Structures are given as structure tokens and as C-alpha cells.
Amino acid sequence: MNGPFSRGVGRDPAAGLRLAGSRPPSLAPFPLPQVYQLLEPGPVVLLTTAEAGRPNVMTMSWHMAVEFEPPLVACIVSSGNHSHRALCETGECVIAIPDQAQAPQVAGIGNCSGRDRDKFADFGLTTVPAACVAAPLVAECFANLECKVRDTRLASHYDLFILEVVKAWIDPLQKEPRTLHHHGFGRFVVDGETITLPSAMP
Numbered sequence: 001m002n003g004p005f006s007r008g009v010g011r012d013p014a015a016g017l018r019l020a021g022s023r024p025p026s027l028a029p030f031p032l033p034q035v036y037q038l039l040e041p042g043p044v045v046l047l048t049t050a051e052a053g054r055p056n057v058m059t060m061s062w063h064m065a066v067e068f069e070p071p072l073v074a075c076i077v078s079s080g081n082h083s084h085r086a087l088c089e090t091g092e093c094v095i096a097i098p099d100q101a102q103a104p105q106v107a108g109i110g111n112c113s114g115r116d117r118d119k120f121a122d123f124g125l126t127t128v129p130a131a132c133v134a135a136p137l138v139a140e141c142f143a144n145l146e147c148k149v150r151d152t153r154l155a156s157h158y159d160l161f162i163l164e165v166v167k168a169w170i171d172p173l174q175k176e177p178r179t180l181h182h183h184g185f186g187r188f189v190v191d192g193e194t195i196t197l198p199s200a201m202p
């Protein structure tokens with residue numbers, strides 16, 4: 001039987017995989033520990049906490065939206081990080097979204113711990129008091145999301161926290177922010193051109 005779905009079956013298995021221009025498929029094994037670099041959702045964000053009144057900030061790229069309303073965000077905050085302890089103790093944080101102008105700070109903040117240093121001072125970032133949580137906003141970032149921890153059921157297995165965004169801020173003066181997307185080991189892609197296509201999805 002012939003049809004669009006049977007094309008190539010029983011003949012050359014690679015025929016169904018041929019690309020336009022009859023180029024044979026190009027496939028090379030990819031190292032499993034680096035798969036995350038292909039799936040990185042981004043944007044890279046800063047996560048601030050305040051344990052016992054002491055603010056701290058870390059870089060985070062492993063996060064995803066979980067619900068529209070109330071807005072829920074899943075994120076991985078490793079138990080090796082000082083921020084993990086602060087998040088567990090306080091149940092609060094701020095997700096601050098930087099633009100490419102903050103890229104050097106983003107990389108630096110993600111490569112050292114605030115356990116024994118003030119990363120805000122060291123990397124020249126300005127804290128602003130938040131409305132609903134003790135963790136500070138970051139003035140340089142174009143968006144700041146005040147969050148409360150809502151679910152820690154997967155925290156002990158995967159360091160995964162479900163956060164609810166309880167207050168959101170944007171900086172109206174930053175008109176076209178370009179977010180950062182991490183491709184591993186200091187390589188970042190900066191947001192590019194915006195295209196708009198017909199879609200009913202919010």
C-alpha cells in the first residue's frame with residue numbers, strides 16, 4: 001500500500017529521514033550530561049533571599065512556569081547553595097530578571113557563594129525593599145517577581161520548589177530588554193528578533 005505515511009517503508013529506512021535537497025541525515029551522539037544545554041528554557045534569572053535579615057543572590061536558569069493563575073513557577077535551587085537554606089528557612093524569595101547589560105554580574109554571582117560575602121556589594125547591584133516578602137528586589141533588573149514557596153514535596157529528591165508569584169514589578173524605562181539564555185560553561189545566547197504568528201495561546 002502506498003501513501004504519505006508508508007513512503008520509504010520496506011525499502012531504504014533512511015529514505016524517510018532524507019532532508020530537503022536529498023541531504024542524508026546528519027546525526028552525532030550528544031553527551032547526556034550536556035542535554036540540559038539543549039533544553040535550557042531560560043531566561044537566566046537572579047534569585048534573591050533574606051535569611052535573618054541578610055540578603056543574598058544567586059543565578060538560576062533551571063525554572064519553568066507551572067500555572068497561569070495564581071502564577072506558579074517550578075525551580076531548582078541546589079542544596080549545595082546557601083540560597084537553598086535561606087529558601088527553606090524563610091519560604092520567600094524574589095526572582096529578578098536581568099537584561100544582557102547585567103551579564104557579567106549574572107555569571108559572577110553564579111560562580112561564588114554568598115555564605116561569607118555580600119554579593120550585592122561585590123557585584124554592584126542595588127537592593128530595593130519588596131512589598132510582600134523580606135527578600136529584596138534588584139533595581140537593575142527589568143522585572144522582579146516576589147515569590148512565596150508553596151510546595152516542597154520534591155525538594156528533598158530534586159531540590160525542586162514550587163513558588164507562587166504574589167507580586168510582580170517591571171521597569172517601564174527598560175523598553176526592549178534582551179534576556180540571557182545559558183548554554184553551559186559561560187556561554188549565553190542573548191534574545192534576538194521578535195516574530196509574531198497567528199496563535200490563540202496566551
Ligand SMILES: Cc1cc2nc3c(=O)[nH]c(=O)nc-3n(C[C@H](O)[C@H](O)[C@H](O)COP(=O)(O)O)c2cc1C
Pocket residue numbers: 044056057058059060061062063076077078079080081082083084106107109110111112113114115182
Ligand atoms: C548561568 C548559571 C545558571 C545557574 N543555574 C542554577 C540553577 O538553576 N539552580 C542552582 O541551584 N544553581 C544554579 N547555578 C549555580 C548557582 O548560581 C551558584 O551555585 C551560586 O554560587 C549559589 O550561590 P549561593 O551559595 O550564594 O546561594 C547557576 C549558575 C550559573 C552561572
